[in-house]
Amino acid sequence: MTSIIKLGGSAISDKGVPFSFNEENVKELGRALAETGEQAFLIHGGGAWGHPVAAQYGLNAFSYSKNVIGASRTRRAMLMLSVKVQKALLDVGIGTFYMSPQHIVDGARVAGDLFSMGIYPLTYGDVIFEPGKGMRVIGGDEIALKLSGLIKAERAIFIINTEGIIGEDGETIRRISISGANGFSVKEIPIFVGGRTVKFGEVLQAIEKSSSDATGGIAYKLMVASKLASEGIVAYFVPPRSQEIAKAIKGEDIKGSVVIG
Numbered sequence: 001m002t003s004i005i006k007l008g009g010s011a012i013s014d015k016g017v018p019f020s021f022n023e024e025n026v027k028e029l030g031r032a033l034a035e036t037g038e039q040a041f042l043i044h045g046g047g048a049w050g051h052p053v054a055a056q057y058g059l060n061a062f063s064y065s066k067n068v069i070g071a072s073r074t075r076r077a078m079l080m081l082s083v084k085v086q087k088a089l090l091d092v093g094i095g096t097f098y099m100s101p102q103h104i105v106d107g108a109r110v111a112g113d114l115f116s117m118g119i120y121p122l123t124y125g126d127v128i129f130e131p132g133k134g135m136r137v138i139g140g141d142e143i144a145l146k147l148s149g150l151i152k153a154e155r156a157i158f159i160i161n162t163e164g165i166i167g168e169d170g171e172t173i174r175r176i177s178i179s180g181a182n183g184f185s186v187k188e189i190p191i192f193v194g195g196r197t198v199k200f201g202e203v204l205q206a207i208e209k210s211s212s213d214a215t216g217g218i219a220y221k222l223m224v225a226s227k228l229a230s231e232g233i234v235a236y237f238v239p240p241r242s243q244e245i246a247k248a249i250k251g252e253d254i255k256g257s258v259v260i261g
Helices: 023-036 047-056 067-090 103-111 111-116 138-148 198-203 217-230 242-249
Strands: 001-005 041-043 096-098 120-124 125-131 134-138 156-158 175-178 189-193 197-198 235-238 256-259
Touching: 001 023, 001 138, 023 067, 023 242, 041 067, 041 138, 047 067, 047 242, 067 096, 067 120, 067 125, 067 134, 103 120, 103 125, 111 156, 120 138, 120 197, 138 217, 138 235, 156 242, 175 217, 198 242, 217 235, 217 256, 235 242
Parallel strands: 001 041, 001 156, 041 120, 096 120, 156 235, 175 256
Antiparallel strands: 125 134, 175 189, 189 197, 235 256
């Protein structure tokens, strides 16, 4: 079975401390991969590295820019972070093969061969160039959505720095069923929580969002999860603990949140 695993920037760094790095949380992912032995396409976010630099130069995922210096500095920051991620995974015996998000379509074609060799494809949020438009940020969540149409993934796992998606009552929403997600704005997507239908907008009011997040924050993650669910891919939101990550990889019950179709 193949999973798409997104290691969130908030799980591998403290977004309030520029260029901080949580090596142990990355190793927790590595230990889960080693335990399960399952195939996975790995993605990591920008956290305290890519987001503040992108914000400094006005780069984001929702508009185009021609700021070459900003793009260069953002890409450099992400490359430096990815080196740390790859080393932490190597330290626990997980080998990765980097694939640029600029060429993710071509990269996904060889993922099967990498899987057969026991190698985990790895990419991360970055700045991409689109001919005739310019440069923009592509976040790890958007990459996860694009990958879902390129590889046969059964589940998508989002590793975040909380116990899951937190509701307005401060409790983790364990199970979310998406209804008619296509065509709705993020805040208008209807979900079933506790036997009643509510809108994401109601839930999001109590969720802290980073002002420097260039890729949409938790709201965008939920939108991606809803689209994946509509494609039959179960989305898990789990904390950076190896036992919970391993359960999600195996499709078992977790202590985080599950978004289904």
